[in-house]
Amino acid sequence: MTLLFVALLALFALAVVGVAARRSPWVGTAVYGGTATACGLIGLWAVGALVGRDGAVAAVLPIGVPWIGVHLRADGVSAFFLLVVALGGVTASLFGWGYERAHEQAADHSGVHSGGESGPVLPFFPLFLAGMSLVLLANDAFSFLVSWEFMSLTSWLLVLSTHRDPDTPDAARLYLMMAVLGTLCLLLAFGLLVGTGGDYRFDAIRQHPPEAGAAALVVLLMVLGAGSKAGLVPLHVWLPLAHPAAPSHVSALMSGVMTKVAVYALVRVLFDLLGEPVWWWGGALMAAGAVTAVMGVLYALMQDDVKRLLACSTIENIGVILIALGLALVFKASHTPVIAALALSAALLHVVNHSLFKSLLFFVAGAILTATGTRDLNRLGGLIHRMPTTAVLALIGAAAISALPPLNGFVGEWLLFQAILNAPALPEWSLKIGIAVVGAAVALAAALAAACFVRLYGIAFLGRPRSAEAGRAGEVGRAMLAGMAIPAALCVALGVLPTFVIRLFEPAVRAMVQAGPFDDRSYQPWIWLAPTSAIGNSYNGLILLGMIAALSVALVLAIHRWASDRVRRSIAWGCGHDGDDPAALSQYSASSFAQPIRRAFGGTVFNARDRVEMPEPGDTRPARLTVCWTDPAWAFLFTPVRRAVNWLADHADALQFLTIRSYLTLMFAALVVVLTLVAVVRS
């Protein structure tokens, strides 16, 4: 634990450095380097804790709520999530260092002073990481919520570092608002968990779990509270706005890591603090997850902004994780802990997977932004020629998030399906049938995600440049590439050797569902992923990768040996276009790529409409296609709420402009009413 404390204190100290030395040229290097080191230490500690399996370690600090103190405890779950945070922290620091330097240089070149352009990132970056780590360590309600809110606060400030962008203030405001609403829900939930005694320790809550009604309410509030942070539909609206608004390495942390902290909150409360679960908790979680997964990916398909698209895709992945959590809960409630362990393993594996490839993809978005200055898909294109290394790494990320074997995304999906296929073991009919539907939703989301990332990669990296900036782009610096390469390598490694990771976080799973995913197997060959439950199901990423590599190489050699190997370059055939239109307007754009899917799904869900403005024959103006769609979450939830508050505020405002006599009348009325009440109550 000492190592952990040192690392956390270092993060706080780095924030101070970031403030105190903000003028000095080496401060970026110091803060990002320090943060990477501290996160590395945290990660090492977490791995040590998971490998050592020496149970939970705890500490009490004499601060916080006076009669409670701050309780910290790290068990398997905490250690696992700490590892996720640390991984994200290391890569984001590395990438962020390069990213900020690149942006400073760009600002120096263009003659605009960077200091006036954006707000500070350095002090809040380590604090954000520290906040997330503390959430994972907290072992009493107060420290949990303080850290939770601190995490929101620092990330809000990080979003606001781009406050000169026209979109940022609204995004930041919505973000903080939703974050605080979520925290208030969590406050209420913990209020119920703690009861009236004021003993905020998790240990005390564990000993006295609430009775059924209160527990149900806690579940609801947790889903709302943690869900709003994770991006549960329809509470996701802030996410596609706020995540992209932050600098890219922060976006990566927010999307890749912070949403996982919300998942941790759900795991901690639903699996640990609430005691024995009831089956419908999991059912509700799965239903919410299914809606979130499908809606999230549909949102992503509608976006033209690279980072916004990635943020929407985060919503989808959170949905998948929630489905897995729900399954685990359902199986735990039905006393089949081994299958629950399988589902929970799927959830946790997807947590680490998503944190990896989403960080990677946000870094890619940052690299694109650095190289081209735009995030608009419709202004990109052809980057594979100008940013070759980034393009390879981005391809790994896109393939991984599309759940393609032999990468890591597929392993998570595979495990999840293995758990889903065990639905017949459940006693509840509604669940059996419901899980089939949820399975369809997962499959749909996965397939749509593949479409979404074909679109992202195809539009941004392939084809011809759609703007001069995209045509001039160049490869980004080494630090940024390294920041991208680490998660990309891990994506491959996890896909090929998933068993290692699943074994690594087995203590976490065991702590939550009291079983491991491989418990029924007496013998577990190390490279085969063959969990419990069904006969013969197994998967081997290593052999798959080996076979693909071997067959491909054999194929290439064979064809080049025995068939033709001549190549001639020519212009692409463009149906009469000579392939020389400089604006590359004849290419498919981001909107046109999404059109078939928009036609198939968007019409009902988003009320999406394509409007074509076709000029008269002879008119030389180009035809225009405009796509308009409405977000149901806004249309049916947030806009009405906003209108209601505005309406009330407008009407309450009359009270500011009354005459003194009217105010006296109010006072008099209050007095008379209260006196009458007293008279009535007494008689």
Place this chain on the structure above:
Amino acid sequence: MTPALPTMLPTMLPIVLIAPLVMAALLALVPNWRLASWLNVGACAVTFAASLALFTAKPAATAMLVLDAFNVALIALTAFVGLTTAIFSAGYIGHEVASGTLNPLRLRFYHAMFQAFLFTLLLALSANNLGVLWVAIEGATLTTVLMVSLYRTAASIEAAWKYFILCGVGIALALFGTILIYLAAQPVMGPGLAAMTWTRLLADAARIEPNILNLAFVFLLIGYGTKVGLAPLHAWLPDAHAEGPTPISAVLSGLLLNVALYAVLRFKMLLAANGAALAPGPLLMVMGLSSLLLAALMLYRRRDIKRFFAYSSIEHMGIIAFAFGIGGPLANFAGLLHMAMHSLTKSAIFFAVGHAVQIGGTQRIDGIRGLTVSHPALGWGLLAGVVAIAGLPPFGVFMSEFLLITSTFARQPWLGLLLVLGIAVAFGALVLRVQRLCFGAPTGGAPIHGTLLPLYAHLAVVLVAGVWLPAPLVAWFQAVAALLG
């Protein structure tokens, strides 16, 4: 028949009270405003030092004065905010004189009134006699009315007039309540001072006629509640905050509201100790919630920055009143903590707002933008203040709101929901405004007059309190929380 009460406190309490009183008289005679402003600081420093010395004393109560767990922290808090406000004021009036808004004669009056106001507040806090308490609060009203109208602008006169009329009526009602308390206590305790003395009343509370206590509490709540700024009695508060000098806004929000609430709480203790009287909790809860919800909504349409934060004070007074209304050791503790934290935070915000208004040359929120860019120290200070008042960690308000919300929801879910709703609505408005104030393209580049030390001193205290509370303070608050029922 009554044991003789010691007539003198062998402590620093007299110094705490006498220093401002003497200085009030003295400052009325000092023509040099620069000297006066530093004398003002000096006097406050003496008062604050003396108030710190009170921590170690355990004096018995006299007929007029008392020092107990309830008021000792509040006295120190008042003296501290008085000191920091005096420091802030020194820089603030420098700018006002430079811009020709105030002349030396008015400043003489201002400084004298400042000390007189502090005296009345400290007297009210340390009073052991209902009459003295009432006189002190009346005095506080009068001095602040005069200071609110200091600028002699049409708006400030109107605000002061509104303030005076509403609080005048309120104070009259409070006096009626005080008389009723005496009326209830007199048959039990006999005529004379004893029936108006806190410590005695509290000791004999169980024997006092509960029906008159009820009646009395209604008048006291409406009366002093007007000064607390509880809806629907709050109308004076936003205007008085907005139109007076900013140091006065800081002490109004930071101190006067607290002292008025302190008075209400003293009487609530009496009712709690009586046992047979109607529980005043529901009344406080209703007024607290309505203040919270109303102020939260009002925040959205405010264009004047000081009025905006004045409504935020109403909101927080609502939260505090609600906390004491729902009662119980946790909620009462939260309420006391919130009182202290709000006092420090809100006055810090007003310090920052004072500087921001002087820089921008306007009180309109639209006219102030991008403070973190143009004046980083001020902008981040203001941001930290608003973040703190919005109830975000790691500041102290978070801890009190945490304790309050968690304990409320377990007991009264619906009330907990309303409370959370109000906080959320208010939060929306706060974020909306603070982002515009602190971020975006800056509007003003004028330098800051005076030091930001008071702002950061308050923020530091609030920050520390958010993560660590000293044990004696906790013990005091817990003792009072138990008494409040």
Place this chain on the structure above:
Amino acid sequence: MIAAVIHQVLHMALVLALAPLLTGWVRLVKSRLVGRRGASVLQPYRDLARLLRKEVVLADNASWLFRSVPYVMFTAIWLAAGLVPVFTTDLALAPTGDLIALIALLGTARFFLALAGMDTGTSFGGIGSSREMMIAALAEPAMLMVVFSVAVLVRTTSLAEIAVYMMGGTVGLRVSLALALIALVMVAIAENARIPIDNPATHLELTMVHEAMVLEYSGRHLALIEGAAMLKLLLYAAVIACVFAPWGMATPTQGSLWIGLLSFLAKLAAAGAALALFETSIAKMRVFRVGEFLGGALLLSLLGAIFLYVSRGV
């Protein structure tokens, strides 16, 4: 173990060898059904050979991705085909991946092909890619739901285990299996770009899906892609045969390889004939009606999964 490896190698070679034959067979039957004589069943072999000999004409701005996709795609589909037992369930690669992995491998192939379609920056590639991904978005879940129905019955997703179980004959006729079969056939039609979803013979721009994506390919690259498409057709036929009609297949403990092989050839012939019959008797639908067709498949497969519980409390 050694036997399994030998079987696997044989199996891989067999599917590679048979794939063009199946395509040729389908074309021949189609021709005969519409009254043409049609080309020989061996014509696809000749086509591929010719393409392999030709030079590749690459678009100016084609990237390395464009050039490597044919190999990746072919490998992925070949590997996927290697996972489906055709004449014996005793395959070395069987535990490497199950039905889900198979679907994902096909997804990988599609993913890269769609990317390749966008690489040259022409509008046709984009049309093809976007439509292909839309079709896949519905076809893939439908296929997974079929897997779900089958797996719930059999308690496994391993194709070898499914085949063994189905041969056991304890399953009997089931509504859900029928629904799943229909859904799977619909998916197979869509995935292999057959009528009514797509027309493998057309090059009419506005209706193309698969052909639009590969429009820029030529020479050996095109040969690989065509070969992969043929493999995919064979693969689907094999999957349907393996799950719904595994009879005759050898297992590690019993059955003859020769019988397995012969029965597989017979099944292929039947499947090809059925496909040809179906294609000639139906018209191609508009691209945007494809969603309804596949949505129907998805619903059918979901219904199949739900019917499982109705017909017998599994």
Place this chain on the structure above:
Amino acid sequence: MIDIGYDAAHLLGALVLMTSFALLYQRRLFSLLNVFTIQALALSGAAAWQAYAHDEPHLYITALLTLTLKAIAIPVALHRIIQRLHIERTVEPALGIGLTMVAGVSLVTLSILLVLPVTENATALTREDLALSLSVVLLGLLMMISRRNAVSQVVGFMSIENGLILAAVGVAGMPLVVEMSIAFSVMVAFIIFGIFLFQIRERFETLDVRKIESFRGESD
């Protein structure tokens, strides 16, 4: 002795209450001031009678203060202000006179309802006194909110204070502190009112509160 004491106190208290009602239906400023003078006189009498009946000499001071300040000084000063500032001599009621009277009667009923059941231990005199003073306070408030004219609001405010004094003198042994504070507050109140009246005159050319209120706090 006690009966007489009771009756006299009752009588004087009732007179104060009656004048409160009378204040409510005055339409002219000067007659308003006259009625207020009568109220102050009655109050002063009540205080003096209590001082005599209960042998509490300090109440004589209260009586004297009330007499000099409220019965003489303030009415005279207000007269002069009205004349000097050429204030409209008629009072514009915000609430109809009839309605005001109905409200007044309801308030008195409420006071009696509140006081009668609750003071079983107190003497009858105290109870009476309390009911009366509560009514006077509430009627004073009613007066303040039912008039638009600043002078009548001042009168209403002072009528509340009269109710307070009536209550204070009715309770046996109330320490002097309170009366002093009342006197103090009345004096200060008057001074401040005076300042305001002048400044309001300076700024708004009228004493009508409505005009002041048209100036809104939220300028934009």
